[in-house]
Amino acid sequence: MLAASVTTLSGCGLEIPTDPDGALDRITGGELRVGASPSGDLVVVDGTVVDGALADLIEGFAREHDATVEWSVDSEEDLVADLEEGSLDLAIGGITAATPWAERVSVTRGYPGIPDSGGADVAVLLPLGENGLQAALETYLDGEVSR
Template identity: 55%
Template sequence: MAAALAGCGVQVPTDPNGTLNRIQGGVLRAGASVDAGLVDVDDSAVSGPLPDLVNAFADRFDADVEWTVGSEESLVTALENGSLDIVVGGITAETPWADRAGVTRGYRNIPGAGGREIVLLVPLGENRLLSELELVLDEELSP
């Protein structure tokens, strides 16, 4: 089946809503929930280890990052309605949002995580985006 799909030009995994294609050379709409040591906000500047990872991902696809700051709940709702492409914060592998968002593998070696297994969120079903994000996270966080 994979060979048949490859012959048709279908990329696996896919993004039903075309998120990764849209951000290439465009804008990555990122949501940030403040978590000391991982995500800091000073006026309109979003910084910290997780925003640095988002910026590295955006750089890979020649995208600018547009930040929205809010609570986890408001940011997950924005993922669901298509207003955001990625959400970061002190979200752990035990996240209650797993039924409402795509969740990366957990990463324990993020500076500022204090040993917590941190995950990032993307829109549910955008599997190509999720796969490419995990590739970048693996590269950026490798020892």
């Protein structure tokens, strides 16, 4: 049925978002490489353990794709560089939709309903062009986070 839907959508001129580097296909049943920058209770880092409301959402997204999360902890600047070079799939922290990193990486919509965000429009960073992964993540967040 899914194949028929995809064929039907393709025939209508609608395109399903794709990933030039195959990120969504690679993480499904595999590993989601996520960089974390500490940010209050939103992203809590204790040694190599990453926790907090936003980290929990990312863990849930990974579970939906039968993936495990491989966490890396670093500064936002270093995480952006890792996204650009392709060694990370996502980066989280106290990042908002108004981030200055938007010229170098892709940014999800802002989600003000994430617990411990103080109502800020929290966003997640991804490598440029990984549109399938971004669409899947935003669809997941839309279902999990009250706006």
